[in-house]
Amino acid sequence: MEKAVLITIGDEILSGNTVDTNSNFIATELKNIGIQVIQIFTISDEIDTIKTTLKTAFELGDLVITTGGLGPTRDDKTKKALAEFFNDEIALDEVTFNHLRNYMEKRGRIDILERNKEQAFVPTKSVVFQNHFGTAPCMMMEQDGKLSFSLPGVPYEVKPLIRDQIVPYLKEKFNLYYIHTRIVSVVGIPESILADTIEDWELALPGNMALSYLPVGTRVKLRITASGENEEALKQQAEHEIQKLLPLVEGHVIAVTEDKIEKILAELLAERKLTISTAESCTGGELAKMITSNSGSSKYFLGGIVAYATEKKVQILNVSQDTVDQFTVVSEQVAAEMALGCQKLFDTDISLSTTGVAGPGKGEDGKEVGTVFYTIRIKDKEVTSKLYLPHLDRIDFMNFVSQKIIQDLVGLLISE
């Protein structure tokens, strides 16, 4: 199997200003064509550091992909380091310059072409992949049969370059191994008990298969990876092993194919022709966003309310003011009434509601930070649960609760 090393260049990630999402995207795309990312370096944009890291990277892998440090500003040094490392010089590339001119003309920015002209200078030995969504081109260099690609750092530019140009190129260039991955989602067993339960099965896995435990909230994702030359055989092999696994964790598996919880939900809803709506307070829109982040969600998701202010819960979701007065707004009673009101408003089979205190400030009624009640209503049945997550910061809290409520819904639908 080909091995890849990623190098993320620039101050943005090291300073904590930006989360590195490029590596995740690139690793996934490469995995799909059988290339394994074995190491990622995140370094500052100093010429010496870049050169040292390129050297190490070429020792470790067959393929090196760098992102970042190609902008038109003074703090970008990747290209210089690249030329020095490959004993090359930088020169104006006419094709790239024409591409750049067209790009800027289309955007009515031809007046600043001079400043950007620098970006059409590339190492003379490089093969250029033109960037259709930005001004910095992608440069490929070759050394002893090993390849490096240098891309800009902006995710919107990285994604199309990788997906539309580099992956197709690599697929054609190399005779690649296949990697087949399956995810089995297990709920209701702590990771350590799960490990005990399936230990014998794990130890008996064939040599070309590997198992990883990926905990997400209260779910453990078991990832089974198989590599080999024949894609169809790998698929059968993985299915075969999963069939042996399932009886060991009976009653705890909520999915054996999809990875993301919103996709698992999507398949169930589509299969059963069910519609869904949401009424959120403390999750602030995250629950709706998680559901709608799945393409095709408009088929089953009819809409949602973020009823942040208490009076909006009363006015729009028809929560009774008496209930609020008696039990406070963060209560199982209010959660249940929100779900009922939501189901009626959107006329859906299922409705989900959340009411709680995401913090860090206390809720208006003095409820503890980290408390949340949520209701899942499926037709005329409803289940209300409570979570207490004082250790999570605001955004993690919104995310954890949304994950958990969808996971619970999936569990309820499966066990019906």
Added chain:
Amino acid sequence: MEKAVLITIGDEILSGNTVDTNSNFIATELKNIGIQVIQIFTISDEIDTIKTTLKTAFELGDLVITTGGLGPTRDDKTKKALAEFFNDEIALDEVTFNHLRNYMEKRGRIDILERNKEQAFVPTKSVVFQNHFGTAPCMMMEQDGKLSFSLPGVPYEVKPLIRDQIVPYLKEKFNLYYIHTRIVSVVGIPESILADTIEDWELALPGNMALSYLPVGTRVKLRITASGENEEALKQQAEHEIQKLLPLVEGHVIAVTEDKIEKILAELLAERKLTISTAESCTGGELAKMITSNSGSSKYFLGGIVAYATEKKVQILNVSQDTVDQFTVVSEQVAAEMALGCQKLFDTDISLSTTGVAGPGKGEDGKEVGTVFYTIRIKDKEVTSKLYLPHLDRIDFMNFVSQKIIQDLVGLLISE
């Protein structure tokens, strides 16, 4: 200034299954106490790789922080590597075991203590920082005055360990330099023109100050970092340089302190005592989530609607069916009516609306993927704009549009 190196251990990040958010959190926390992260290694959990990387990391920095590879399952190898690297042995630590027993008792999981007992085995030379939100302890090792901390990989466990234990420890242990950071947010100038415009100013910055360009959507964040021994002096110095910068980019600056767009908005709304609500279609809740991710948002955000289905736009937001029929649901007319309906429903000063096609599938009326209309309504004024972003995938699209609409709103409020 102290220099830190981060090592992220485990297959989750390399395989593309998980985005590395720990590094971002740790880098930010360390920066705040004057410790600079100079490199991040993301490696697989093989003992030799871990040892080699520890060696390099100790050569590069004064402080090494590893995350991951400490779970109770078979694929976790960090502790073994740690003991070998430091010529140490692993032994049961009674204090840690008691902590673990208490932790599991509280959660009613004492039955599985044996399996987790392994987690109370630590290198004999290590100083343990107990983990209050998980079963794997944090271990500190020392070598030639340099420190390493090994943490589990779960973000919910990493954050409190870093924030509540490691950062306070480091602050006391080292006589740290201060780092002061300011972010100036510039809109409406492309990065390359901006670089030309402020080049002289940048070149004249004092030696202890550095400038970075961080593009986010259509905004460029200029980050000015100053380091030195006197915190107050640094603050004055940064303010002084920013005052020289501002006239150069007049009319384009939307914030000079806060970094995140939802925080910039929060300050403006609080200052002017304005309330806000949202009516979303193609952003699916992301806009509401972005606004509510700011703590204290309940003071100005009254609520939002995700009106995904067209009939819900008509029913709940009072969009006229005639308008939909005449102009289609993805149109400036529908965006404007959604904003108006939203403003009335939630009775807010400001309302925001989005209607578009996030893709990858075409919208029901055949509008191009990537098209979005959005309306910003401030009291009785409204502005409707269009974006066309066919190159963004679904989640990036939802995020980009939400960023842009809040950014536009900030611009409108400032220029009022």
